[in-house]
Amino acid sequence: MREVQADTVRDTVERLFIEANYDLPEDVIGRFKDALGEEESSVGREIIEELLLNARIARDERIPICQDTGLAILFMEIGQGVHITGGDLEEAVAEGVRRAYKKGYLRKSACDPFTRTNTGDNTPPILHVRIVPGERIRLIAMPKGGGSENYSEVRMLTPSDGAEGVKRFVLEMVQKAGPNPCPPITVGIGIGGNFETSALLSKEALMLPFGKRNDDPYLRDLELSILGEVNKLGIGPEGYGGSVTALDLHIKSRPCHIASLPVAVNIQCHAHRIKEASI
Amino acid sequence: MEMRRITTPLSDDVVGELKAGDKILLSGTIYTARDTAHKRFIDTLRAGGSLPFEIKGQVIYYCGPSPVLPGRAIGAAGPTTSGRMDVYTPTLLSLGLKGMIGKGKRSQAVKDAIVKHKAIYFGATGGAGALLSKAVLSYEVVAYEELGPEAVARLVVKDLPLFVINDIAGNDLYEMGMSGYRR
Incomplete structure (x- = not known):
């Protein structure tokens, strides 16, 4: 059994959300650079150059990458040999978020659904916890903006819809979103489980590294096939037209009920902000 | 790409010359307003009240900036998705609003109102909030301070880089751009 102080979790959460909002991950920057070579439209290339410049300004001059610094989404993998002590874990996470959004000059975007009154400190965070073997805690912070999240959906397809049905659903979603979710986007698709697990799988799919293909050859081919079709839509960077949508x-997929084919599509904007740490 | 410099408030002549796809650099005074502020504008008008600023000839930027950074005029300041304001926009255009800055598609009703009232819709690069913030010289909240990031603020900008999306001839850069690359 290893003891971890709740305060350590709090401080790590604070650091991760600030870093995520100021320092775009190197692999995202690398992917932008590759996209410059792939984009056929000169306006599209100009936009990608702007995104590279924006990331550099954010990092060097300490300005958030985007004003929408997101709802605070945190994935935690807690080793079953860890004992969290000295406080309430959920409160420690919330306090870490509160401090990050205050000290980091990050926008508070959480509000009541109907009165639209801002909660004032960007809490409550969205916390996903998984218990895993070991004595470590892994934290992945993914602040995510509203513009891309708004173009996400769960749909209960029928088994006969199959892979073609999944493809049609994804293309419909990307087409409908058009320029709105700040393309070039990343698409996370969760297939299987039930209603809520498909949504969670789609978000976890967004957390995979660029270029990482599914280990299952059938799903690997489906990923490449849908990606190819998405990039034929012509939406392009910022929706101004182009070949890199x-x-x-x-x-990400898991078994589902014999009666069901749950599919979730979660769209991420080009500013794919994600940071992780291990305690 | 050739860039044209224009200054607010926008005249009918300038608006009439702008074409979808033009890249422009905008300078002058603009106002931020997004979801909740727009709802309040319309509620205020319905109740017989007046808007917190004179809207005639003005430009609204759909933007909820991040908090002002020490030593800077503003925090990150990119556009939010304009479509959510579509239900409120034709009323504001009928009152003389001349320009809007945001990102994303507008409804047909907004595009029609843009043509009818000789207005213009600009796109700023979504997700480039750090870059765009450097064009902002000053930020001053003028209404609804309690809304925090959704407050209405007066910005003075210098050379804010924008694309013309919807012009008075009914053109739409998104439709033009996409049709050229659809396979």
Whole structure:
């Protein structure tokens, strides 16, 4: 049994959300650079150059990458040999978010659904916890903006819809979103499980590294096939037309009920902000 | 790409010359307003009240900036998705609003109102909030301070880089751009 102080979790959460909002991951920057070579439209290339410049300004001059610094989504994998002590874990995470959004000059975007009154400190965070073997805690912070999240959906397809049905659903979603979710986007597709697990799988799919293909050859081919079709839509960077509409597309899948084919599509904007740490 | 410099408030002549796809650099005074502020504008008008600023000839930027950074005029300041304001926009255009800055598609009703009232819709690069913030010289909240990031603020900008999306001839850069690359 290893003891971890709740305060350590709090401080790590604070650091991760600030870093995520100021320092775009190197692999995202690398993917932008590759996309410059793939984009056929000169306006599209100009936009990608702007995104590279934006990331550099954010990092060097300490300005958030985007004003929408997101709802605070945190994935935690807690080793079953860890004992969290000295406080309430959920409160420690919330306090870490509160401090990050205050000290980091990050926008508070959480509000009441109907009165639209801002909660004032970007809490409550969205916390996903999984218990895993070991004595470590892994934290992945993924602040995510509203513009791309708004173009996400869960749909209960029927088994006869199959892979073609999944493909049609994804293309419909990307087409409908058009310029709105800040392309070039990344598409996360969750297939299987039930209603809520498909949504979670689609978000986890977004957390996979660029270029990582599914280990299952059938799903690997489906990823490449849908990605190819998405990039034929012509939406392009910022929707001004072009050949790079999506930077990548990932599928995560698990078994589902014999009566069902749950599919979730989660769209991520080009500013794919994600940071992780281990305690 | 050739860039044209224009200054607010926008005249009918300038608006009439702008074409979808033009890249422009905008300078002058603009106002931020997004979801909740727009709802309040319309509620205020319905109740017989007046808007918190004179809207005639003005430009609204759909933007909820991040908090002002120490030593800077503003925080990150990119556009939000304009489509959510579509239900409110034709009313504002009928009152003389001349320009809008945001990102994403507008409804047919907004595009029609743009043509009818000789207005213009600009796109700023979504997700480039750090870059765009450097064009902002000053930020001053003028209404609804309690809305925090959704407050209405007066910005003075210098050379804010924008694309013309919807012009008075009914053209739409998104439709033009996409049709050229659809396979």
